[in-house]
Amino acid sequence: MDLLEGERTQAPAEVEQSGRQEKVPLIELQVREYIGTFLWLGFLLALTASVKVPLDSSPKAAAVSISKAPWVFGAIQWLLQQWPAWLSGWVLPLLSMAVLFTLPWWGQKVGKMWVWIIFLILSLVWVGLTFLYMFMG
Amino acid sequence: MGKQGNNSFMGHIRPRQIRTGALRLRATFCLGGFSFLAFIVLTITGVLLLFYYQPGDRAFASLSELNSVLPYGGFVRSLHFWAGQMMVISVFMHMVRVVWSRAYRPLRELNWITGVVLFGLTVILDYSGYLLRGGQESGAAATVGQALFTSLPGGQALATVFFGQPSPLNGSTLNMFVWHAFILAGAVGFLQLFHFWRIRRGGGVRPL
Numbered sequence: 001m002d003l004l005e006g007e008r009t010q011a012p013a014e015v016e017q018s019g020r021q022e023k024v025p026l027i028e029l030q031v032r033e034y035i036g037t038f039l040w041l042g043f044l045l046a047l048t049a050s051v052k053v054p055l056d057s058s059p060k061a062a063a064v065s066i067s068k069a070p071w072v073f074g075a076i077q078w079l080l081q082q083w084p085a086w087l088s089g090w091v092l093p094l095l096s097m098a099v100l101f102t103l104p105w106w107g108q109k110v111g112k113m114w115v116w117i118i119f120l121i122l123s124l125v126w127v128g129l130t131f132l133y134m135f136m137g
Numbered sequence: 138m139g140k141q142g143n144n145s146f147m148g149h150i151r152p153r154q155i156r157t158g159a160l161r162l163r164a165t166f167c168l169g170g171f172s173f174l175a176f177i178v179l180t181i182t183g184v185l186l187l188f189y190y191q192p193g194d195r196a197f198a199s200l201s202e203l204n205s206v207l208p209y210g211g212f213v214r215s216l217h218f219w220a221g222q223m224m225v226i227s228v229f230m231h232m233v234r235v236v237w238s239r240a241y242r243p244l245r246e247l248n249w250i251t252g253v254v255l256f257g258l259t260v261i262l263d264y265s266g267y268l269l270r271g272g273q274e275s276g277a278a279a280t281v282g283q284a285l286f287t288s289l290p291g292g293q294a295l296a297t298v299f300f301g302q303p304s305p306l307n308g309s310t311l312n313m314f315v316w317h318a319f320i321l322a323g324a325v326g327f328l329q330l331f332h333f334w335r336i337r338r339g340g341g342v343r344p345l
């Protein structure tokens with residue numbers, strides 16, 4: 001790997017710089033990965049054991065009137081209840097994704113501080129709507 | 138690992154030496170790694186679920202049998218469900234970390250874009266999994282998705298490709314199953330490998 005890195009000729013300054021950082025053997029990373037994996041799996045098992053995943057209402061049972069979205073699309077469902085489908089279901093989500101895709105470009109246009117602010121506002125709005133739907137929807 | 142190994146894909150994404158800065162917890166908060174771990178658990182439990190789950194009319198019945206009769210069936214289903222929710226959350230948090238440490242900037246733009254695609258696909262995977270539960274709730278969620286597609290010009294055909302023909306009481310169809318278990322999951326698997334390869338091409342994780 002060192003060899004390969006040595007071969008890179010056009011690395012920009014910041015990479016050059018980080019390339020000069022002190023290096024440690026891979027095992028240092030692996031040890032951290034094992035600990036992280038262990039803790040994460042422990043948390044997952046605890047969640048699985050303590051919170052039962054319910055079955056939904058059987059399609060054979062009498063129809064109950066439900067308009068429930070999974071929580072991942074809770075924000076969109078909330079928007080759909082306020083505004084027309086083209087806006088809530090297409091324009092707003094796609095526009096948000098477009099902002100995300102072009103974030104590196106915005107970084108060069110308006111600077112890193114504004115990128116952070118734009119990203120934070122966008123995220124907070126979507127996360128906020130998700131919570132609104134989950135707990136008040 | 139010999140020279141051969143160093144030039145291989147694994148040798149590239151797992152170099153023998155790591156920069157000290159990248160090891161610090163606050164460089165990554167392990168969030169990318171946790172997302173990948175969730176994907177591994179999802180793949181293993183997903184393959185186990187494949188052995189019993191039947192998409193379509195039998196979806197709900199097959200899941201309730203799996204849940205209550207099959208040894209460890211409920212456990213495997215729960216693991217799959219919770220790992221799915223945790224993956225969505227950790228992928229999102231990982232994205233927050235990347236913006237915070239400004240790692241979307243040049244050399245890493247392509248990986249940022251790959252990441253946004255991964256984020257979108259992860260959310261859609263979670264939604265499609267919900268439809269596969271085959272209960273009335275999934276039928277309702279499928280109806281909303283279908284209506285969104287059919288509101289587009291020519292959207293009827295798209296809706297049929299993606300959703301098949303779900304009933305309002307059951308969102309599980311063969312189409313949705315193929316998208317969830319094969320196409321979307323396969324795309325996310327492949328893009329993750331590309332993502333890991335690009336991390337090294339971008340010079341590895343660079344802490345703030």
Ligand code: HEM
Pocket residue numbers: 164165166167168169170172173228229231232235238240241245248249250251252253255256259325329332336339341342343344
């Ligand atoms: C399936 C989902 C994803 C997985 C498994 C994944 C995995 C990883 C891993 C393991 C790293 C190494 C550092 C770390 O752990 O933080 C990383 C870095 C990175 N990820 Fe992701 N990621 C995913 C989604 C995303 C998303 C949604 C974005 C942004 C939109 C993104 C952008 C990046 C970038 C730009 C880097 C380089 C960071 C740096 O150099 O500091 N990834 N990813």
